[in-house]
Amino acid sequence: MVIVMKANATEEQISGVEKFLSNLELGVHISTGSERTIIGVIGDKRILIDTPLEIMPGVDRLVPIMEPYKLVGKTFRPESTVINIQGVEVGGDSLVMMAGPCAVESEKQLIETAVFLKEQGVQILRGGAYKPRTSPYSFQGLGEEGLKLLARVREETGLLIVSEVVSTDSLEKALKYVDVLQVGARNMQNFDLLQHIGKSKMPVVLKRGLSSNIEEWLNAAEYILNEGNYQVILCERGIRTFETATRNTLDLSSVPLIKEISHLPIIVDPSHGTGKWNLVTPMARAAVAAGADGLIVEVHPNPQFALSDGNQSLNFESFSTLMDEIRKIAPILKRELSQ
Ligand code: PEP
Ligand code: MN
DSSP states (O other): EEEOOTTTTTTHHHHHHHHHHHHOEEEEEEEEOOOEEEEEEEGGGGGEEEEEEEGSSTEEEEEEOOOSSOOTTTTTTOSSEEEEEEEESSTTTTEEEEEEESOOOHHHHHHHHEEEEHHHHOOOOOBBOOOSSSSSTTOOOHHHHHHHHHHHHHHHHOOOOEEEEHHHHHHHHHHTTTEEEEEEEEGOOOOOHHHHHHTOOOOOOOOOOOOHHHHHHHHHHHHHHHHTTOEEEEEEEBBBBBSSSSSSBBBBTTTHHHHHHHSSOOOEHHHHSSOOOOHHHHHHHHHTTOOOSSSEEESSSSGGGGGGGGGGGOOOOHHHHHHHHHHHHHHHHTTTTTO
């Protein structure tokens, strides 16, 4: 349930409602909008039946929420959330570009890629240090060493860093080195991990699960918000379907759909979404046209020698073309590339 306060409700009236709810051992999430304050109620709402909540001073109305999620929904927060990551805005009118190799392989590979991406106007460098690979015999990533390389490259280039965490152990390590966490498709429903990330208050890219529907995805985000971390960026990365011509089916309809039901920003990963480098740029264009708040793209100096996801990685030349095209499309959609 959500309590919509009157536009002129005073601080005292808001805290009166808060006190009333906490006396009943219900949790609250307060959203202070430009127009009015909205209070989300957490816990067993049945306790509120026959209470005078609706007629308390400052209360406009009570809105029962039908969706299983609440904090991620538009009813809770009608305005779009804009996440500010050390000056880089994600959401609103901005278009954020995240790019980099699937996996951090070496200092040379990372610095070469980072310097190129910086020149191209990318703001956030991606690079996996903990790689959740399908086969235990595939390259598993450099672990903490990879995180250290990412942190060093940030020092040298000023790029912000996003990197995947796969467990509470890797989360603890990543918190020391990165600016944005990534939860991969395989861990979208690792609820323990999501709760720990919620407590960390670090911005997080939450990828859609391989076979997850939109409701499951939003519920996964709800786990993070419910722990007090509102800095969640959703990432559509394609889902499993019967189609085998592409690695995944990139469900771009999720972009406008999410925009209707949630206030969270959403970016698109056309690399994992297609699995084929030659499809990445066309789908990146389509993602921006569909209203995505940004892109996350795999880029490698020599995709044919990449230790993971070479097939879907762009080389520098192709990435430069992608950026040229996105720069042309962005203004038509009144989007500004984040600085
Ligand atoms: C990745 O970003 O390299 C990755 C493993 O992505 P996903 O979790 O979407 O498969
Ligand atoms: Mn990858």
